[in-house]
Amino acid sequence: MKGVLLVNLGSPESPTPQDVKPYLDEFLMDKYVIDVPYLLRALLVRGIILRKRPENSAEAYQKIWTPEGSPLIVLSKKMHEKVKKEAKVPVALAMRYGKPSIETGLQELYDQGVREVLLFPLYPQYAMASTLTILVLAEEIRKKKFPDMTITDVPAFYNQPDYIEALANSMKKHLGNYDYDKLVFSYHGIPERHVRKTDATKKHKKFETDKMCCEVGTPEAEFCYRTHCYETTRLVAEKLQIPKDKYYVTFQSRLAGDKWLEPYTDIVLNNYPKQGIRKVAVVTPAFVTDCLETLEEIAIRANEEFLENGGESFLTIPCLNDDDQWCQVVANWINNWEQNGQWISTTTT
Template sequence: MKGVLLVNLGSPESPTAKDVKPYLDEFLMDKYVIDVPYLLRAFLVRGIIMRKRPEAAAHAYQKIWWKEGSPLMVLSERMHKKVQPLTDIPVSLAMRYGSMSIEKGLQELHDQGVTEVLLFPLYPQYAMASTLTILVLAEEIRKKKFPQMKFTDVPAFYNKPDYIKTLANSMKKHLNGFEYDKLVFSYHGIPERHVRKTDKTKSHKKFVTNEMCCEVGTPQAEFCYRTHCYETTRLVVEQLGIPKDKYCVTFQSRLAGDKWLQPYTDVEINNMPAKGIKKIAVVTPAFVTDCLETLEEIAMRAKEDFEANGGEDFMAIPCLNDDDEWCETVGNWINTWTK
């Protein structure tokens, strides 16, 4: 029997430092997130970062928390509930970090008699800190707990026509005539070395700002997060007919000490008003579900900084969330797999 496991990022149980701390520890101690030897990672995370980060992160979560709970969890569950009726096979929801674990999701499917699982990381672009860590952990759990299960992985869908159409339609709906000077495609940032580490050809080219580093369709591009981001952008602006001078690609959420993908979202947005760019819209296509990085970092902090620097109008375009067309797209992909 076939089944599906949708996997998203995860969330603390509550917006308190007490609950944020174990969540952050699990997240930051993931060797695919901070990819240094264990002892150094433990020193950085538990000896330095965790001294102040839980309190700061808890404050940020408090700003976005809903009565129903974490926005990411609530929206993921809404999406899940819409997708399940669109297919005849069981669909479960899990998170990479937190209490709604991948093991619990697989157990739920196992209890329903599922032996073949479509493992569906909810990330359009491939990255070791998102897609890869899900696939690796799921396989470890399968070997230990569910050896009779068989996995099929959903590959990065950054350039799938129906995803691009769905994203473009959602953006168009939310923009609804909003006259922007610049449309910012803000993707989650990762260290440059992550891109090189996922390149199985070990021949990755030099990064050039505002240029794609790999040619789509080549072995180098298969797992290149940066290329995936630029290609998603190219396909969406082509679908919407957006002129080249009306949009840009940036990367957000970096940590100090490493060279991360550039240009940086906060730097670019803060400099825009001085260049006469007073009205902007920001879309975050690395996420299919609104979360701390989209609701607090972009919709709140980036907006405040933009306006403080002389900006006039700022629109944060919501993620796909439980958009009907997006849920139908996911349902169609699942049904195609079952045939």
């Protein structure tokens, strides 16, 4: 019997330092997130970061927390329910960090008789700190707990026509008649070395601002997060007929001490008013679900800083969340896989 496990990032159980600390510990101690030797990682995370970060992060979570709980969890569950109604096989939901865990999700499917699992990381673009860590952990759990299960994973869907159409339509709806000077595609940042580490060909070119580092369709582009981000942007802009001078790609959420993908979202946005760009819209396509990085970092903090620096208006475009078209796309992919073993749709935009 076939079944599907949707996997998202995860969230603390509450916006308190006591609950944020173990969540951050699990997240930051992941060797695919902070990719240094264990002892150095433990010293950095548990000896330095976790001394103050839980309190600061808790304050940020408190700004976005809802009566129902964590926005990411609440919205993921809503999306999950819609997909389940349209899917022809059992569908479970799990988080990479926190609850419900990947092991819990696999157990839920196993108890329903599922032995063939379609593992669905809810990340359009591939990165070792998001997609790869899910794939590795799921396989480790399968081998240890469910050896008679098989797992097939959904690869990065950053350029799939159905996804692009759903994203473009959602953006169009939320943009409405908003007359922006610039539409910023802000993607989650990662260290440059992560891109090089996931390139088995070792052919990566130099990273140049505003230029794609790999050619789409080449072996080196298969797991290149940066290329995936630029290609998602190009396809959406093309779909919405947005001129090249009206949109821009940036990267957010960096840590000090490493060279991360540039240009940085906060620096770009804060400099825009000086350049006469005073009305912006920001979309965050690295996430399909609104979370701390989209709701607090962009919708609240970036918004406030942009206005303080002379901006006039700031529009945050929500993630796909439980958008009906997006949920139907996911259900269609699942049903295609159930019927013929191919998860992607043949639909073109």
